[in-house]
Amino acid sequence: MSEEHNKDMNRRDFLKIVGISAATSTSLFYGCNGKNGNTTDAAAQTAVPADKMTFRTSKRGDRVSLLGYGCMRWPTMPAADASGNVIDQDKVNRLVDYAIAHGVNYFDTSPVYVQGFSEKSTGLALKRHPREKLFIATKLSNFQNSTRSNSMAMYEQSFKDLQVDYIDYYLLHSVGNGGMETFRARYIDNGMLDFLLEERAKGRIRNLGFSFHGTVDVFDQVLALDDYVHWDFVQIQMNYVDWRHASGRNVNAEYLYGELVKRGIPAVIMEPLLGGRLSNVPEHIMLRLKQQRPQDSVASWAFRFAGSYPNVLTVLSGMTYMEHLQDNIRTYSPLQPLTDEEKIFLEETAQLMIKYPTIPCNECQYCMPCPYGIDIPSILVHYNKCVNEGSIPRSRQDENYRKARRAYLVGYDRSVPKLRQANHCIGCGQCSPHCPQSIDIPKELHRIDHFVEQLKQGTLP
Amino acid sequence: MLRKIRRTLAVLSIALLTLLFLDFTGTLHVWFGWLADIQFVPAVLALNAAVIVGLLVLTLLFGRVYCSVICPLGIFQDIISYVSGLRRRKRHRFSYSPAINWLRYIFLALFIVALAAGFASFASLIDPYAAYGRMASHLLAPVYRWGNNLLAGMAEKLDSYAFYNTEIWLKSLPVLIVAIATLVVLCVLAWRNGRTYCNTVCPVGTVLGFISRYSLFRPVIDTEKCTHCHLCSRTCKASCIDSEHTQIDYSRCVACMDCLDTCRQKAITYRSRFRMGKAHATETTSAAQPDKERRRFLSTTVLLATSAVLKAQEKKVDGGLAVIEDKKIPARATRLTPPGSLDTQHFAQHCIACQLCVSACPNQVLRPSSDLRTFMQPEMSYERGYCRPECTECSKVCPAGAILPITPAEKSAIQIGHAVWIANNCVVLTDGVACGNCARHCPTGAISMLPYVAEDASSPKIPVVNTERCIGCGACENLCPARPFSAIYVEGHEVHRTI
Numbered sequence: 001m002s003e004e005h006n007k008d009m010n011r012r013d014f015l016k017i018v019g020i021s022a023a024t025s026t027s028l029f030y031g032c033n034g035k036n037g038n039t040t041d042a043a044a045q046t047a048v049p050a051d052k053m054t055f056r057t058s059k060r061g062d063r064v065s066l067l068g069y070g071c072m073r074w075p076t077m078p079a080a081d082a083s084g085n086v087i088d089q090d091k092v093n094r095l096v097d098y099a100i101a102h103g104v105n106y107f108d109t110s111p112v113y114v115q116g117f118s119e120k121s122t123g124l125a126l127k128r129h130p131r132e133k134l135f136i137a138t139k140l141s142n143f144q145n146s147t148r149s150n151s152m153a154m155y156e157q158s159f160k161d162l163q164v165d166y167i168d169y170y171l172l173h174s175v176g177n178g179g180m181e182t183f184r185a186r187y188i189d190n191g192m193l194d195f196l197l198e199e200r201a202k203g204r205i206r207n208l209g210f211s212f213h214g215t216v217d218v219f220d221q222v223l224a225l226d227d228y229v230h231w232d233f234v235q236i237q238m239n240y241v242d243w244r245h246a247s248g249r250n251v252n253a254e255y256l257y258g259e260l261v262k263r264g265i266p267a268v269i270m271e272p273l274l275g276g277r278l279s280n281v282p283e284h285i286m287l288r289l290k291q292q293r294p295q296d297s298v299a300s301w302a303f304r305f306a307g308s309y310p311n312v313l314t315v316l317s318g319m320t321y322m323e324h325l326q327d328n329i330r331t332y333s334p335l336q337p338l339t340d341e342e343k344i345f346l347e348e349t350a351q352l353m354i355k356y357p358t359i360p361c362n363e364c365q366y367c368m369p370c371p372y373g374i375d376i377p378s379i380l381v382h383y384n385k386c387v388n389e390g391s392i393p394r395s396r397q398d399e400n401y402r403k404a405r406r407a408y409l410v411g412y413d414r415s416v417p418k419l420r421q422a423n424h425c426i427g428c429g430q431c432s433p434h435c436p437q438s439i440d441i442p443k444e445l446h447r448i449d450h451f452v453e454q455l456k457q458g459t460l461p
Numbered sequence: 462m463l464r465k466i467r468r469t470l471a472v473l474s475i476a477l478l479t480l481l482f483l484d485f486t487g488t489l490h491v492w493f494g495w496l497a498d499i500q501f502v503p504a505v506l507a508l509n510a511a512v513i514v515g516l517l518v519l520t521l522l523f524g525r526v527y528c529s530v531i532c533p534l535g536i537f538q539d540i541i542s543y544v545s546g547l548r549r550r551k552r553h554r555f556s557y558s559p560a561i562n563w564l565r566y567i568f569l570a571l572f573i574v575a576l577a578a579g580f581a582s583f584a585s586l587i588d589p590y591a592a593y594g595r596m597a598s599h600l601l602a603p604v605y606r607w608g609n610n611l612l613a614g615m616a617e618k619l620d621s622y623a624f625y626n627t628e629i630w631l632k633s634l635p636v637l638i639v640a641i642a643t644l645v646v647l648c649v650l651a652w653r654n655g656r657t658y659c660n661t662v663c664p665v666g667t668v669l670g671f672i673s674r675y676s677l678f679r680p681v682i683d684t685e686k687c688t689h690c691h692l693c694s695r696t697c698k699a700s701c702i703d704s705e706h707t708q709i710d711y712s713r714c715v716a717c718m719d720c721l722d723t724c725r726q727k728a729i730t731y732r733s734r735f736r737m738g739k740a741h742a743t744e745t746t747s748a749a750q751p752d753k754e755r756r757r758f759l760s761t762t763v764l765l766a767t768s769a770v771l772k773a774q775e776k777k778v779d780g781g782l783a784v785i786e787d788k789k790i791p792a793r794a795t796r797l798t799p800p801g802s803l804d805t806q807h808f809a810q811h812c813i814a815c816q817l818c819v820s821a822c823p824n825q826v827l828r829p830s831s832d833l834r835t836f837m838q839p840e841m842s843y844e845r846g847y848c849r850p851e852c853t854e855c856s857k858v859c860p861a862g863a864i865l866p867i868t869p870a871e872k873s874a875i876q877i878g879h880a881v882w883i884a885n886n887c888v889v890l891t892d893g894v895a896c897g898n899c900a901r902h903c904p905t906g907a908i909s910m911l912p913y914v915a916e917d918a919s920s921p922k923i924p925v926v927n928t929e930r931c932i933g934c935g936a937c938e939n940l941c942p943a944r945p946f947s948a949i950y951v952e953g954h955e956v957h958r959t960i
Contacts, residue, residue, distance in 0.1 A: 072779075085781075113779060114780060115779065115780045115781040365779045366779050368781055368782070369781040369783045370782075370783060373785040406622050410625040411622070413625060413626060414626070419785050420785070423902065423940055424940060425898070426888065426895070426897070427895055427901075428892075428896065429895065430894070446901065457849075457851040458851060
């Protein structure tokens with residue numbers, strides 16, 4: 001037995017951005033469609049108004065579009081050398097051009113998004129538009145290494161990658177995970193918060209805020225710093241499920257939003273759609289929503305919910321596909337606020353939704369890459385998909401056991417390569433601290449693996 | 462009429478038998494597995510008396526119909542020969558030639574000696590069923606699976622679960638080369654001279670030839686009707702009709718019935734020997750196929766790995782997938798044979814290397830050996846998958862009795878090897894992370910996690926193997942995160958035990 005052991009599972013720097021050559025050539029003109037006087041139903045439904053976007057005004061007078069572009073899910077394509085995925089810059093440009101032409105003016109990115117290439121890609125796309133009409137948000141994502149030198153380098157790199165000399169909205173990224181200790185280590189002890197306050201005074205940062213995932217004590221304490229920091233905005237996770245039924249250790253959005261209203265701090269909303277889970281809902285939930293408004297998409301309910309609260313500055317959505325962008329623009333052009341009855345209806349819907357034992361994964365990829373090669377989000381997404389489709393047999397006596405079993409196992413192999421499936425999770429736990437939804441990832445993976453083994457061996461009760 | 466029946470049966474037989482080698486879902490075997498069981502050499506190796514007696518009686522009654530409708534290699538040659546005959550003026554390209562008996566006996570003797578002396582690979586080389594199995598399994602099965610994967614891709618697009626993807630990989634280059642060589646040689650022989658292989662090389666053909674001389678029914682030439690036109694001789698792919706002397710060499714006649722339809726005088730009929738005529742006799746030899754103990758030849762594959770031990774990279778950004786290095790096969794002191802094979806000797810003696818189990822294995826565990834002594838016989842390795850608890854496919858399909866039928870319950874108690882922990886590779890020690898994936902997946906609970914330092918309960922937990930409970934299924938080896946060499950691997954046992 002050879003005892004040599006080459007544990008070379010390092011991630012290569014495989015993600016690049018392709019299509020850059022076309023960066024300056026595709027300036028498209030949109031608009032002039034979607035005017036009144038439609039002739040057919042189809043036209044009425046597919047029209048995307050260019051000039052009806054709802055805007056909100058910030059503390060400092062920024063006129064921000066209610067729909068903000070989350071730059072965490074830019075379209076990618078397989079790299080030419082098959083070493084992974086690369087950002088498809090041509091598609092990014094097209095999406096950005098379209099969004100801007102239809103009123104979107106807020107773009108939210110981070111140095112760690114899309115394997116660290118989001119800022120560069122976003123910068124390339126935005127460089128082709130007038131800077132003064134845009135609001136660019138990025139973050140201090142110093143999770144891994146919170147030394148001052150690393151944090152400073154990260155801050156400066158954002159300016160270079162985004163090709164800007166000021167940042168409109170700057171956030172302390174993902175405050176809350178790891179408690180106050182982590183917060184102090186990341187922003188206080190290294191002097192970064194004071195440094196950022198100086199930068200705001202100098203005008204290199206226009207608005208300073210933080211994004212929040214985690215426990216309520218951290219939120220309260222960091223928010224209390226307002227007297228000293230004067231937070232210009234706070235980014236919170238808010239949707240009709242999290243409003244009163246936040247998963248795990250997360251805080252109900254009703255509380256978070258209420259606290260911000262008390263202090264008069266505008267809220268920027270993330271996860272309005274729970275990573276798509278409020279769009280791809282179980283069949284009977286979909287029917288329930290469609291019954292109310294047959295012409296509207298399922299997702300539009302979630303966006304209307306988030307937008308209906310007046311202290312919300314903008315609602316971020318990571319739109320990979322043009323159809324999603326168009327649908328969201330339609331929802332907010334202009335916003336039709338929820339009626340009180342509709343709010344009650346959505347609360348009832350949320351109560352139905354939480355009965356489905358899905359795992360609250362929003363595919364944010366913060367847990368990735370797993371050093372042992374597991375494709376965590378794909379495993380959880382496949383599981384959730386089967387939960388929603390009712391393909392999770394509880395017993396071999398189930399009516400649709402054979403069909404559900406085949407659907408689960410064949411679909412599993414299709415969604416996740418064998419070597420990246422849950423049975424390879426060793427439970428090292430390196431992923432869990434990164435999960436904004438505080439999912440106990442190894443526990444869930446082992447649970448899914450156990451379930452798969454039961455299906456394969458036919459040992460369900 | 463007889464010819465039509467023969468052809469229909471032959472096409473059915475080869476098609477179904479070939480499908481056995483192609484089917485990876487384990488469904489066809491339930492229905493048509495008997496087609497492999499009635500093959501002559503596997504039946505001899507399996508000591509399947511019913512089949513052997515049945516085949517001998519069949520031959521004694523009707524001549525070598527086995528060679529025409531049961532043997533896949535024979536039918537395969539007929540197809541090649543038929544295609545060759547479609548060429549212009551090539552249909553009647555054969556001519557009578559006397560039997561080269563000395564060569565036939567040499568091949569038969571070599572075959573028996575090889576089986577007895579432990580050169581199963583040589584014996585397997587000329588065994589018709591195994592030769593066909595290798596071609597089907599290594600040349601045709603990949604094509605079939607590509608086709609399946611194509612359909613699976615379409616099914617995926619249509620959101621259907623009717624087809625699923627299968628893995629295609631080169632299981633053994635030497636065996637692939639052997640399969641290609643067999644194919645080329647057989648094609649050339651059959652293209653030019655029809656059944657040369659069957660009547661000169663094939664040990665089964667020779668053995669059945671002894672008996673078919675005395676078969677009850679056989680084609681007979683009516684000397685009164687015969688005009689000595691030689692058409693029958695020129696049509697006989699076995700080159701066994703001496704129309705000059707109106708005699709047929711029944712030791713080589715495969716009862717294909719082609720001559721019956723060819724003769725314009727209707728001078729040839731298939732009929733009982735007691736009605737008329739007599740074939741010339743030749744000497745006989747014993748057809749015994751003794752199983753003798755085989756010696757063990759030393760042949761170990763030495764695998765060397767580079768020694769760059771690197772930590773899993775620090776996580777800096779979001780998304781992406783870590784590159785997964787392929788696992789390498791550890792050098793096992795004793796090879797692993799499937800549960801049901803009793804022991805390595807029993808397996809080596811009975812396996813004819815037909816590759817049916819290799820084709821049937823759904824877990825990418827079985828592959829032909831490249832070891833000289835067990836060349837082409839299957840062996841197990843766990844770098845692509847492991848011997849899953851619910852699977853007994855190989856034991857279901859084996860026609861030669863090399864892998865005896867077992868149930869999943871029996872399998873869970875058959876110890877084919879035991880796991881060995883390699884501390885230097887274990888990520889608990891190299892990466893300093895908690896793991897225990899081997900213990901978590903052990904189907905018999907043979908692995909426990911204990912603190913590395915006995916006095917310190919909080920020290921990293923390492924796996925220990927209870928070799929009494931370990932069955933050697935390889936779940937631990939396959940799912941071990943250490944790469945390219947696992948930190949736990951299975952060492953084979955010469956004799957399988959029941960725990």
